[in-house]
Amino acid sequence: MGKLKHLLAATVALSLAGPAVAAAEDIKMGALATLEGAFTALGEDGLRGVKLALEEFDYMAGGKKIELITGSSDASPDSAIRAVRKLVEQDKVQLVIGPLSGSEGLAVKDYAKTQPNVTFLNGSSAAQDTTLRSPAENFFRFNTEGAQWMAGLGEYAYNEKGYRNVAVLAEDYSFPYTQVFGFLEPFCRLGGKSAIDARFWVPIGNKDYSSVIAALPDDVDAIFVALGGADAVNFLTQYEQSGGDLPLIGGSITVDQSVLGSKGKARSFVVGTPSAGPVSDTWDDPRWKEFVGAYQKAFPDGFPSPSLFAHAYYVNTKAALLALNEVNGDLSDGEKKFREALSKLSFETPTGMVSVDERRNAIADIFLTEVSEGPDGNLLNKTIKVIPQVNQTLGVSYDKFLEYGQVGRENPTCG
Amino acid sequence: MARVMRNFVERHTFWAIVLLLVVALFLLMIFAVWPDWLVEAMGRKKTFVNTLLNGITLGGLYFLVASGFTLIFGLMRNVNLAHGSMYLLGAYIGYEVADRTGNWFLGLAVAFVAVALSGILLQVLIFRRMADDDLRQTLVTIGISIIAADAMLAIWTGTTYQFSPPDWLFGATTLPVVSVVKSSGAAVYIKYPVFRLVVLAIAVAVGIGLWVFLNRTRIGMMIRAGVNDREMLSASGVNVQLVFVLVFAIGAGLAGFAGVIGGTALSVAPGEDIRYLLASLVVVIVGGLGSISGAAIGALIIGLAEQFGLAYFPTYGVVLTFLIMVVVLAVRPQGLMGGR
Numbered sequence: 001m002g003k004l005k006h007l008l009a010a011t012v013a014l015s016l017a018g019p020a021v022a023a024a025e026d027i028k029m030g031a032l033a034t035l036e037g038a039f040t041a042l043g044e045d046g047l048r049g050v051k052l053a054l055e056e057f058d059y060m061a062g063g064k065k066i067e068l069i070t071g072s073s074d075a076s077p078d079s080a081i082r083a084v085r086k087l088v089e090q091d092k093v094q095l096v097i098g099p100l101s102g103s104e105g106l107a108v109k110d111y112a113k114t115q116p117n118v119t120f121l122n123g124s125s126a127a128q129d130t131t132l133r134s135p136a137e138n139f140f141r142f143n144t145e146g147a148q149w150m151a152g153l154g155e156y157a158y159n160e161k162g163y164r165n166v167a168v169l170a171e172d173y174s175f176p177y178t179q180v181f182g183f184l185e186p187f188c189r190l191g192g193k194s195a196i197d198a199r200f201w202v203p204i205g206n207k208d209y210s211s212v213i214a215a216l217p218d219d220v221d222a223i224f225v226a227l228g229g230a231d232a233v234n235f236l237t238q239y240e241q242s243g244g245d246l247p248l249i250g251g252s253i254t255v256d257q258s259v260l261g262s263k264g265k266a267r268s269f270v271v272g273t274p275s276a277g278p279v280s281d282t283w284d285d286p287r288w289k290e291f292v293g294a295y296q297k298a299f300p301d302g303f304p305s306p307s308l309f310a311h312a313y314y315v316n317t318k319a320a321l322l323a324l325n326e327v328n329g330d331l332s333d334g335e336k337k338f339r340e341a342l343s344k345l346s347f348e349t350p351t352g353m354v355s356v357d358e359r360r361n362a363i364a365d366i367f368l369t370e371v372s373e374g375p376d377g378n379l380l381n382k383t384i385k386v387i388p389q390v391n392q393t394l395g396v397s398y399d400k401f402l403e404y405g406q407v408g409r410e411n412p413t414c415g
Numbered sequence: 416m417a418r419v420m421r422n423f424v425e426r427h428t429f430w431a432i433v434l435l436l437v438v439a440l441f442l443l444m445i446f447a448v449w450p451d452w453l454v455e456a457m458g459r460k461k462t463f464v465n466t467l468l469n470g471i472t473l474g475g476l477y478f479l480v481a482s483g484f485t486l487i488f489g490l491m492r493n494v495n496l497a498h499g500s501m502y503l504l505g506a507y508i509g510y511e512v513a514d515r516t517g518n519w520f521l522g523l524a525v526a527f528v529a530v531a532l533s534g535i536l537l538q539v540l541i542f543r544r545m546a547d548d549d550l551r552q553t554l555v556t557i558g559i560s561i562i563a564a565d566a567m568l569a570i571w572t573g574t575t576y577q578f579s580p581p582d583w584l585f586g587a588t589t590l591p592v593v594s595v596v597k598s599s600g601a602a603v604y605i606k607y608p609v610f611r612l613v614v615l616a617i618a619v620a621v622g623i624g625l626w627v628f629l630n631r632t633r634i635g636m637m638i639r640a641g642v643n644d645r646e647m648l649s650a651s652g653v654n655v656q657l658v659f660v661l662v663f664a665i666g667a668g669l670a671g672f673a674g675v676i677g678g679t680a681l682s683v684a685p686g687e688d689i690r691y692l693l694a695s696l697v698v699v700i701v702g703g704l705g706s707i708s709g710a711a712i713g714a715l716i717i718g719l720a721e722q723f724g725l726a727y728f729p730t731y732g733v734v735l736t737f738l739i740m741v742v743v744l745a746v747r748p749q750g751l752m753g754g755r
Contacts, residue, residue, distance in 0.1 A: 035568075035573070036685065036686065037685070037686045038684065038686060040568070040572075040573025040684065040685045040686070041572070041573040041574045041575060041684075042573075043573065044572060044573050074686070172729075172730060200729055201729055201730050202725065202729050203732075203733055205686065205690070206725070207681040207682070207687075207690070208469065208473055208681060208721070208722065208725070210465065210469045210608070210611070210722075211462075211465065211466040211469045211470075211722040211723075211725045211726035212725055212726065212729065213465075214461060214462045214464075214465030214466055214469070214726065215458070215462045215466070215726045215727075229575065229684075230575040230682060230684040230686075233575040233577065233682055233684075234575075234681055234682050237577055237682065238608070238681075241585065241586065241587065241608040241610065242587055242606065242607070242608050243586070243587035243606045243608075261574075262574055262575040262576070262577065263510075263574055263575070263576045263577065264510075264575075264576055264577025264578060264579060264682075301572070409730075
């Protein structure tokens with residue numbers, strides 16, 4: 001009887017220890033996205049991107065199994081820090097994919113500096129200063145950022161559309177600042193105007209735009225709108241309801257799938273709106289088509305076509321997995337080898353080649369697009385032009401680019 | 416009503432005159448063509464009139480949500496922090512029905528009934544078990560709101576939903592208010608979304624309906640008696656529990672009803688529950704807990720503050736709402752219309 005007891009105890013102990021030993025060999029990957037608040041739909045699509053990349057690798061990289069742990073934030077920096085601290089300090093993840101939103105990225109970058117043994121790969125956050133000024137050694141961004149995304153749009157609005165004076169409507173945080181800077185910098189250099197008092201900054205999650213719409217000036221040629229998620233849907237509906245008739249120019253997430261693919265009344269009046277960003281729904285390229293096919297197959301209840309959030313999370317996750325394969329899953333010595341591999345990585349994504357610069361920010365192709373109606377009534381972003389290999393300093397030297405100053409509500413002044 | 420007004424005028428003659436002057440000034444600003452110096456100082460007239468109307472209509476929407484909230488509190492002394500979840504639930508249910516049947520009005524009706532039923536369930540299954548235990552009720556309603564938010568996210572995902580109201584409700588109408596007179600002498604009239612005017616009309620109708628119900632019917636009399644003294648009411652032979660269930664059903668149903676109205680005027684997305692709960696809380700704190708007229712005044716003030724803030728100083732507009740709340744709490748802690 002005594003023996004049996006011991007045997008039982010040993011069996012229990014072994015069966016408990018078994019998975020624990022195996023778990024130590026696994027690589028724990030944390031994924032952080034906005035699953036609450038105004039950007040929920042965006043965060044859900046971001047996680048679809050992570051899963052798509054992991055499934056492509058069968059949840060294996062460098063000979064080890066990848067265990068995915070997700071964290072949720074609501075687009076505010078403090079919620080992102082709370083979630084990422086939980087992932088790093090409680091769940092003990094070895095690498096983090098995320099966050100989604102601009103100001104979250106700035107906060108997570110600063111947190112990364114306090115966790116030198118963990119490697120952070122961005123999700124889709126696209127504020128300029130996450131990598132431009134005082135970057136963190138262990139924070140990588142394999143997606144391009146807000147100002148890069150606008151490449152070519154300012155020139156297009158001035159030269160092709162003939163706009164000379166634009167109003168600006170954007171959310172009041174770092175990412176739209178970056179987008180407005182990216183759009184206005186070339187637009188104003190060509191001679192375009194955008195008065196400071198014709199720029200409207202609203203808080204994230206604002207629902208009622210009717211008063212802002214009423215305050216928009218009449219004497220402009222177009223409105224540059226940089227709103228995301230539910231905010232953009234609300235603005236577009238209310239703009240149509242109030243009989244607004246000025247043409248729009250879209251920020252990268254204002255007329256992308258997370259907005260065009262929302263449920264309810266069709267927003268057909270945005271057809272023809274120019275925009276620019278890291279993806280284009282109708283890009284006629286086998287790499288992109290394969291990605292869209294895989295997305296549609298894996299997520300029948302997702303958007304008609306993957307949004308730039310799914311794309312950015314996918315690219316960052318894939319970069320992590322490729323680098324893990326290269327170092328055979330070796331994360332010892334403060335993940336040194338893994339980071340070296342990441343820095344040197346250059347790989348094919350659904351939107352062309354991606355590599356990172358010396359501040360670990362992506363260099364990649366950007367798409368100039370226009371909203372058009374798809375074959376089955378879906379609204380899609382049609383490719384007008386591909387701008388190859390845009391870097392973070394938009395073609396000028398690092399020092400010269402810093403002279404443009406930090407992005408903000410009044411940069412560029414452009415009177 | 417008339418007697419209340421006469422009392423007010425007699426007791427506070429000075430303030431009555433100030434109030435009249437302010438109203439007259441607003442009317443003048445709406446209907447007169449603005450001279451150049453005023454445009455210089457205030458911006459265009461179109462902005463001002465639109466913002467004013469937006470504030471009033473948003474106040475109407477806030478009133479629809481907050482009236483149920485304040486009704487439930489007034490009678491049961493129960494701060495139902497799941498009120499925002501009921502708003503969102505009503506919006507989603509209404510969307511499903513309206514989307515499947517193509518009838519927006521049916522969606523509105525079903526949302527009211529379904530959420531009223533959920534309110535009855537909540538009252539019978541949960542609140543009745545913990546009557547007179549405020550802290551427990553508050554914590555339980557917070558718990559319910561968190562669970563409900565996650566459950567709704569699981570069912571309806573994070574996508575933004577937008578109702579398709581009948582065409583005659585969608586689009587803009589021309590108001591008989593002149594914006595500017597062009598140099599050619601032609602007057603430019605102000606355009607305004609039809610649906611927002613409908614929101615206002617519905618809010619006024621609901622407000623009048625509630626007032627009549629509470630002040631002119633037998634059940635309303637019981638409810639008012641219950642607000643003043645619950646024990647006395649039950650001692651005089653009224654089934655208080657039944658009155659509670661009825662009030663809870665009306666309060667919850669109004670939240671669901673407002674969900675469809677608000678979802679049509681704006682949109683439906685996760686996070687709305689917290690937003691409208693917060694708005695209701697601010698409205699009833701400003702207006703006075705438990706008072707329907709307080710909810711109406713509070714909703715109007717908060718709606719106007721939010722919209723004027725957004726139009727004239729968007730960056731700091733949010734502060735204005737809370738500034739008003741702080742001032743009211745400092746000067747009149749029981750709220751503008753709240754009793755002692």
